[in-house]
Amino acid sequence: MTSPVLPSQGRVRPLGLAQVSITGGFWGSRQAVNATATLAHCESWMERLGWLANFDRVAEGTTAPDRPGWSFSDSEVYKLLEALSWEWGRTGDPEAEAAIKRLTARVARAQDPDGYLNTCFGHGEQQPRYSDLEMGHELYNTGHLLQAAVARLRTYGEDELVRVARQAADHVCRTFGPDGVPGICGHPEIEVGLAELGRALGEERYVEQARLFLDRRGHGTLRDIPLGRAYFQDDIPIREADVWRGHAVRALYLTAAAVDVAVERGDDELLRAVERQWERSVARRTYITGGMGSRHQDEGFGEDWELPPDRAYCETCAGVASIMVSWRLHLATGDVRYTDLIERTLYNVIATSPSPDGRAFFYANPLHQRSPGRPADAAEVSPRAEAGVRAAWFDVSCCPTNVARTLAGLQGYLATADDDGLQIHQYAASTIRAELPDGRRAAVKVETDYPESGTVRVRILDDGLWTLALRVPAWAAGATLADEGRARAVEPGMATVRRDFRAGEVITLELPMEPRFTWPDPRIDAVRGCVAVERGPEVLCAESHDLPHPGGLDALAIDPLSGPRAEPGGARVRGRLAAPPDRPWAYSRAATAASAADVEWIDVPLRPYHSWAHRGPSSMRIWLPIDKE
Amino acid sequence: MTSPVLPSQGRVRPLGLAQVSITGGFWGSRQAVNATATLAHCESWMERLGWLANFDRVAEGTTAPDRPGWSFSDSEVYKLLEALSWEWGRTGDPEAEAAIKRLTARVARAQDPDGYLNTCFGHGEQQPRYSDLEMGHELYNTGHLLQAAVARLRTYGEDELVRVARQAADHVCRTFGPDGVPGICGHPEIEVGLAELGRALGEERYVEQARLFLDRRGHGTLRDIPLGRAYFQDDIPIREADVWRGHAVRALYLTAAAVDVAVERGDDELLRAVERQWERSVARRTYITGGMGSRHQDEGFGEDWELPPDRAYCETCAGVASIMVSWRLHLATGDVRYTDLIERTLYNVIATSPSPDGRAFFYANPLHQRSPGRPADAAEVSPRAEAGVRAAWFDVSCCPTNVARTLAGLQGYLATADDDGLQIHQYAASTIRAELPDGRRAAVKVETDYPESGTVRVRILDDGLWTLALRVPAWAAGATLADEGRARAVEPGMATVRRDFRAGEVITLELPMEPRFTWPDPRIDAVRGCVAVERGPEVLCAESHDLPHPGGLDALAIDPLSGPRAEPGGARVRGRLAAPPDRPWAYSRAATAASAADVEWIDVPLRPYHSWAHRGPSSMRIWLPIDKE
Structure with a gap:
């Protein structure tokens, strides 16, 4: 099965790249740009900056104490390999296949005989292996190698990349096993890599090693750092925590692995702990965009209700990681709240990051940009996560390859199956074919230009008795489902049709796409007195x-x-432009108001947040102050 | 003259420690705690952590590549020496004198024959001198040494500390002079040290070197860093900048030096540039407390209107530095806006940092604490600037010694003189004696328990014809001035009485101390829909x-x-406790309201912000949401 996540049990089963294909529309065009532009863009930047040559130098024994890139630059090569593997699985593109072979060969040559593979540590005058577990990212890199191998194994089969990953995983198990070094990596990722490679290869040991890493964490296992142990979730054992805290990507990769381990081990205590953390974090520490991470200082979660729009971090990678977590939780539980959050995150974080040409990216995704950024130079590396414009590449360039691997395998997140039929979670022009356990076939073609309109037509491709379930998003009050002309109201949740379908029949879901005001919880101090506008799954902005x-x-x-x-593709609100007078001190006995002569009523067009700064640097806001006059 | 700043020209002249003494009250008790607790506290922590022994190791040639403390730990010893010098000047305390001698001897032994003095660079296997101008803090340390020497020179006279500082200053001028290394220090401070030591010793060269450092800055003189060159104000020349940006303490130390150079050189263009920056930064980038610094990431200013209360940084040292800038601008211009801001900063930043026992300090001074901090361990070094509780010492411990030197010399900021009389800016129980240029003597005793009450009685101590000017704060609408029983209304600004005074006469200023609502500019997004309460110069909090x-x-x-x-010492407001219902998602179609049954009307006591967390860890807020029902 060509799917990023394949649990051995769960409420529903994912459908992979062979069963689902996106044929056009919003996500189809993004997959095409990813295939034709982003993948090559990533490889060329890593070549230019020497991150690929780092592997050659290890192979040739020409390492130096310093090398280009941060200690985690190897992982970008692996994430690109993962993206290329999903891409090849999706399309069979020979260029993708050639790139996989090319990159794999260079990676493989750098592996030590005992399976250790890293270009920053352990060779020549470099620091010794595992001498900086807090910040060295060695196991983090390996985790991404294992995820790449999972993609290759599930789309192609055993090859050099899989062999390399297996040796690396064996090395990790030997070194950090029950009788080995009792350490963990400062950046979780090895856990989710081991768990999935374990599933893919049927290697129980790998899943067990992931569990061991999980349970070692949270006891002050790592050295303390100025940002505190919460930064890398080593403050509280994952089974005892109530909420996500610290570095958002770290917290979420760790949580994804926890779901994997919980499911494989039937560990309901662990699964419930994760659900509890998801609930409070989503209710109190998540932006309306689905974005996570309120602080620049540590790229981390804030406290409950600490959700500043201007200093929102909302790292693109945290969006990717949030989807990884929610998808796993959905597979385990079938709960629609998880696929609701995935939709929100896809349209408002993942779709926001890449430029239309697929060659520039947002790293941070703030909800309010005060000053327009400076136009970006496509030949320059951005030294900063925040810019107000999309950058071609970053000094820390985790986001472009993370977007690439997510888009290349996106169809894997559209639908699931259970013993009686299909569940469709994300609406895109697509075909979906599943074989049910008793040999019945459930196959449909989804015809929609969603989210441009809210009409989703599901055309039955084969005769048969089964259950079609369609997600009605939480925001879609007033949705209707028409089965061969008979329409009925459907509530948010899963709307189901069970009957003996005939090929050619059409079930039509109508989602209400009128723009709507959305009000924040009054405890979110930073947006008090403001309202946002949403339209379908899209958050809009001015x-x-x-x-x-x-x-x-x-x-x-x-x-x-x-x-x-x-408005076509957006909305329009009535607003009042009234600049308050400039005064020498911003605090006064009477509330400041503009004089009536300075007030100007205008119509304000609102567009999807994911398209902001497409027309050049701009200032922007999602949360709009309301006029109290 | 025993004053921290002694310009050779200006609109008014400072009165020093010999002319002003604080005799009790709010600031008198804080000076006493500083003298009896904080000074020894600082010395004992620096001994315990090895920051003092660093000097011994240089003297003994036993340095190692690593040493205890950050590269700027030497500066803490110098700030303590400065504090001890002001303290001795204020009281003649023999313990202060013994400490000065003890510390000076250890510092002096570490000075190289050519005047270079630093315990982190340039000896044995340490990095070479000036090999990391961006982050090495060598000249920063030297700047604090020079400020300590100024305090010693002005309170005691030439001694070993002054000799050491002079040699260090000469070394800096030789190394970085017009024909030397064209570099600057990543952390401004050398400039303000050189300028004042130049004034104190009559060494024009030092002032000129300060000017050279100032004008070299802002041209990309330092290497770029991930936080950008604005972090250390190397992005724009100081004469061209419109606003403060980057690291707040850096920006403000630099600006203080710019005023010194502008005044000594009669450089009105530079003075006007600084005033322009002050105006916009105070109008748009300053908290109601006077605190500066909106971002934790770089301890820096945010953009205009970016003033989050919960993530306010408002470093205590930035408060000290802001007072340094405003005091210099006031001496140059006589403008009361500067002494207004000093009062605000004294009561709401400087007074907030130390605990009542003088042995614990706030580093960051947020305006909103969401979760109570954990009780602090008085024997532990806090690794973080943020904590929600005062800490005994910090890993980066710039604030305790900065508070100490400010409190020890605080009377130097109370009053000024011009050719015709006295100006009193800050109200404390005190005596003030000035000799006017023509031999007239203006001497008063200020009797007040301000800010407990707003009554300030100024008792004339000597007969004579001169002008008494009293600052009426900008907040004090409705103030009155009674001269021998005849009261009149006085407007914010300077209220003056010019006549032939007789000893024993009393002029009484009555400042209105009723608590008042204060409303924020609507452009400060983070406090929209909120109001603060102030009482006199104090900001209150719940x-x-x-x-x-x-x-x-x-x-x-x-x-x-x-x-x-x-209320005695504070205020009380009527409030409504209404917890909104907990929901799985914080954003909804209708604004969330608590059900009527859950609403509870209460009286909310408000206390001075500077006293928050005195009763143990607490959550706290200055900006109070207003009820819209």
Whole structure:
């Protein structure tokens, strides 16, 4: 099965790349850009910066104490290999296959005879192996190697990459096993790599090693650092924690592995711990975009309700990792809240990062940009995660390859099957074919231009008796389902049709796409007195491009009584531009108001947040202050 | 003259430690605690951590590549020497004198024959001198040595410390002079040290070297770093900048030096540039407390209007540095806006940092604490600037010694003189004696328990014709001035009385101390829909200690129609505790409201912000959401 995650048990089973294909539309065009531009873009940057040559130098014995790239640059090569593998599985593209062979050969030559594989440690005058577990990222890199091998194994089969990964995994088990070094990696990732490679190869040892790493964590196993042990989730054992904290990507990769281990071991205590953490973190530490991470300082979660829009970090990689977690939880439980969050994150984090040409990316995804960024130079490495514009590459460039691997395997997240039929979770123009355990075949073609419109037509491709279940998103109050002309209202959750289908029949889900106001919990201090506008799964935003004055976003207050009106692809709200007078001190006895003469009523166009700064650097805001007059 | 700053020209002249003494009250008790507890506390921590022994190791030639403390730990010894010097100047305390001699001897032994003095670079296997100008802090350390020598020179006279500083300054001028290394220090401070030592010793060369460092900066003189060159103000020349940006303490130390150079050189262009930066930064990048620094990531200023209360950094040292800048600008211009900001910063940043016993300190001073900190261990070094509780010492421990030197010399900021009389800026129980240029003597005794009450009685001590000017703070609308029983209304600014005074006469300033609501500019997104309460110069806050439920601060909304009522030392507002229901997602179609049954009206006591967490760890907020029902 060509799927990124294949649990041995669970409420529903994923459908892989062979069963689902995206044929066009919103995600189809993004997959195409990823295939034709992003994959080569990533390889060429890693060649240019010497991150690939790092492998050659290890192979040739020409390492030096210093080398290009951070200690985790190897992982970018592995994430690209994973992306290429899913891409080849999806399309059989010979260029992808050639790139896999090319990269694998260079990686393989750098592996030590005992399976250790790292270009930053352990050779020549480099620091010794595993001498900096807190920050050295050695096991983190290996985890990504294992994930790449899983993709290769499930799309192609055993090959050099899989052989290399197996040796690396064996080396890790020998070194860090029950009788080995009782350490863990400062950046979780090895756990999720080991668990899935264990599943893919039927190697119980790997899953057990992942469990061992999980349970070792949280006891002050790593040295303390100025940011504190919460930074790498070594403050509290995962079974005891109530909420995600510290570095968001670390927290989420760790949690994904915890679900894998819980499912493989039938460990309900662990699964419930993770669900509890998901619940509080999603309820109190997650942005309306699905973005996670409120602090730049440590790329981390804030406290409950600490969700500043301007300093939101919402790292693209945390979006990827959040989807990894929610997908695993959904497979385990079948709960629609997880696939709801995946949809939100896909449209408002994953789709936001890459530029339309697939050659520039957002790393941080703030919900409010005060000053437009500077136009980016496509030939320059951005030294910073924050910029206000998409950058071609970053000094820490985890996000481009993470977007690439997610988009290349995206169809793996669209649908699942159980013993009686299909569940469709994400709506894209696609075909979906599943064989049910008793030999029945459930096959459909999904025809939709969602999210442009809310009409999703599911055309039956084969005759048969089975259950079709369609996710009605939590936001979709008023949705209807029409089965051969008979429409009925359906509630958020799963809308099901069980009957003897005939090929050619069409079931139509109508999701209400009128733009809507969305109000924040009053405990989110940073957006008090503001409202957002959403349309379908998309969060909308106002951009300075669409306002008459350059500083307009600071002067805007919208009328909450006249609701948002639909516009093609977005919405329009009524607003009031009223710049308060400039004064020498920002705090005064009376609330500041603009004089009536300075007030200007305008219509403010709102566009999908994922498209912000497509028209050049802009200031932007999702949360719109409401006019109290 | 025993004053921290003695410009050769300016609109008014400072009065030093010999002319002003604080005799009790709010600041008198803090000076006493500083003298009896904090000074020894600082010395004992630096001994315990080996920061003092670093000097011995250089003297003995036993340095190692690594040593205890950060590269700037030498500066803490110098700031303590500065504090001890002001303390001795203030009281003649023999223990202070013994400590000065003890510390000076250890410092002096570590000086190289050519004047270089640093315990982290340049000896044995340490990195070479000036090999890391960006982050090495060598010149920064030297700058603090020079400031310590200024304090010693002005309170005692020439001695070993002054001799050491002079040699160090000469070394800097030789090394970095017009024909020397064209570098600057990543952390400004050498400039302000050189300028004042130049004034104190009459050494023009030192002032000129300060000017050279200032004008070299802002041209990309230092290497770029991930935080960007704005971090150390090397992005824009100081004459061209419009606003403060980057690391707040760096920006402010640099600006203090710029005022010194502008005044000594009669450089009005430079002075105007600094005033322009002060204006915009104070109007748009400063907290109601006077605190500066909106970001933890770089301890830096944010953009205009980026003033989150929960993640406010407001480093104590930035408060010290802000006072240094405003005091210099006031001496140059006589403008009361600068002494207004000094008062605000003294009561709400400087007074907030130390604990009542003078042995624990806040480093960051946020305006909103969501979760109470953990009780601090007085024997432990805090690894972090943020904690929610005062810590005995920090890994980066710049704040305790900065508070110590500021409190020890605080009377130097109370009053000034011009050719016709006295100006009193800060109200404390004190005596102030100035000799005017023509031999007239202006001497007063200030009797007040300000800010407990707003009554300030100024008793004339000598007969004479001169002008008494009293600062009426910007917040003090409705103030009155009574001269021998005849009261009149006085406007914010300077209220003056010019006449032939007789000893024993009393002029009484009455400042209105009723608590008042203060509203933020609507562009400060993070406090929209909130109001603060101030009383006199003090910002007040609500603390969880005073609320009936532990999580009460998250559920509080106050009634803006019933104004704050006076309470001894604080105020009381009417508020509504209404916890919104917990829901799985924080964003919804309708604004969330608590059900009527869950609403509880209470009286909320507010206390001075500077006293928060005195009763143990608490959650706290200055900005109070207003009830819209």
